[in-house]
Amino acid sequence: MQRIHIVGGGLAGLTAAVTAAESRAPVTVHEAHHTLGGRARTSDGPYLTNEGPHALYRGGPHWTWLEQRKLLGPFASVPPLEGTRFFFRRDGALRRTPPLPMLRLARRSPRQAPVDADFLSWATGQVGEEGARAAAHYMAVALFHHDPGSLSAAFVQERLRRATALPPEARYPVGGWAQLVDRMAARAWNLGVRIETTARVGPEDLARLRRSGPVIVATHLDSARTLLEDPALTWDSGRTALVDLALRTRRGDPFIVSDLDSPGWIERFTAQDPTLAPPGEQLIQAQIPLAPGTPRADAVRRAEDLLDLGFPGWRDRTTWRREALASGRTGAVDRPGTTWRDRPAVDRGDGILLAGDQVAAPGLLSEVAFNSGIEAAVLAVRQLGGTARETPRRTGTP
Incomplete structure (x- = not known):
């Protein structure tokens, strides 16, 4: 049969x-x-x-x-923005908001973005270099790629639009x-x-x-x-270092820290689903994209720098840690053309x-x-x- x-x-x-x-x-x-x-x-x-x-x-x-x-x-939804802390690293410091040009770019229809051009060049022409670079780095959350600005403008813009939609589309099992x-x-x-x-x-x-x-x-x-x-x-796919941490709970820990100076992202998953860790602990993951040939240790150092900004005293609060490298295992990315x-x-x-x-x-x-x-x-x-x-x-x- x-x-x-x-x-x-x-x-x-x-x-x-x-x-x-x-x-x-x-x-x-x-x-x-x-x-x-x-x-x-x-x-x-x-x-x-x-x-x-x-x-x-x-x-x-x-x-x-x-x-x-x-x-x-x-399913759990993204926590209400007024009840969480969402930070962006810009020029080495944590800020509450991304650059305004990035927000304007995120509202552009993906149909406006050409397939044949790279995202950074197209976005720079739309809102200027500051907003374009910030948007490209922000897209580490959905692309896991070390240089999102080099990818097809149409490919990245569609994902930027969905990743910044309000109310948020993301749901967590x-x-x-x-x-x-x-x-x-x-x-x-x-x-x-x-x-x-x-x-x-x-x-x-x-x-x-x-x-x-x-x-x-x-x-x-x-x-x-x-x-x-x-x-x-x-x-083509991405190459990303993942650092998972369990931390003892501290009042005021952020939900998200998005690195706009270079591609990188930290998320506290117990903010929306406390069942992922024992009571009194928080589960966090940092994801730092890596260029081909770059050692994982470089990404781990960048993750720790971002943790120092967003989670003060995290080293003393760590109860569990795991590191991994996801190479070519983060989905397809489309280059210009x-x-x-x-x-x-x-x-x-x-x-x-x-x-x-x-x-x-x-x-x-x-x-x-x-x-x-x-x-x-x-x-x-x-x-x-x-x-x-x-x-x-x-x-x-x-």
Whole structure:
């Protein structure tokens, strides 16, 4: 019997599994790890840190997809601005507000921004260099890239507009992303999806699976390149140092510290979801993008400098610390002259399909994984001769 095989049990793989199974196609998910979720896993223990995404944006199509299936569960909103402390580092000092030109730029429609120009050049022509550089550095929150100003103006402006929307679009799964992953996995299981963990698939296994039906490779693009033995599967991504900290609570700790002097961002996740750390402690993450070849220690020093400004006495209050480097694992970025349509195609031919956050699908952050998972499932069901229940919604820059 023909069957759809999905390699990878992260957000893209689970989205593809649910979409295909809703069309009554037989589906098997092969996950190399002992748990599902990919980069949407939440760590065990008293500090519930996420390995990858942190926020769902309510304006995205995947929010509707999850809501229709009652998979959203409890979500926390961005705390009210009047009840939190949001700071910006400008000229080496903490300030309450960003430059006014940056705010004016954030209100510009993405349709005004050209695909072929770099963001910094275009934005400088719109509001001047100060506002343009501040906006580029601010976008570390959604791009994880060391030089957002060098990317396509259309690509960055769309994300700037959404990241600064009022009221904020960002929503946080209460208890971490593992809660959402568990709900998606339960939905897949109830639809009859066969889920196999600790099931690593190699090139020889792929050939065997392909004989029984379409295969959706829903892994990191580097892993897909190795599995499919296809050197063309490449696309630009970011390289970011992550510093996770648990601090004893101190009254007045900020919610956000955004570095406008260079790309960098610190967020206190327990401000919106206190369940992520034990009582009396706060969970914080600093993310500092790094240029290729720059040692992680440089980013850690920058993170500590930013912590010194925003969280006085943080060293004496630290109860737990973890550092990591996310290299090429923070989603696709589009350089001038390219859009999401230029990324590796979902349909690779011969019954092989791709899904993930660096392939040819629109969206912001994890939306790319959701959209590509839906599209891959639709195509796989059609290859089996069926009719998919739902086609992906197209959003994003043209």
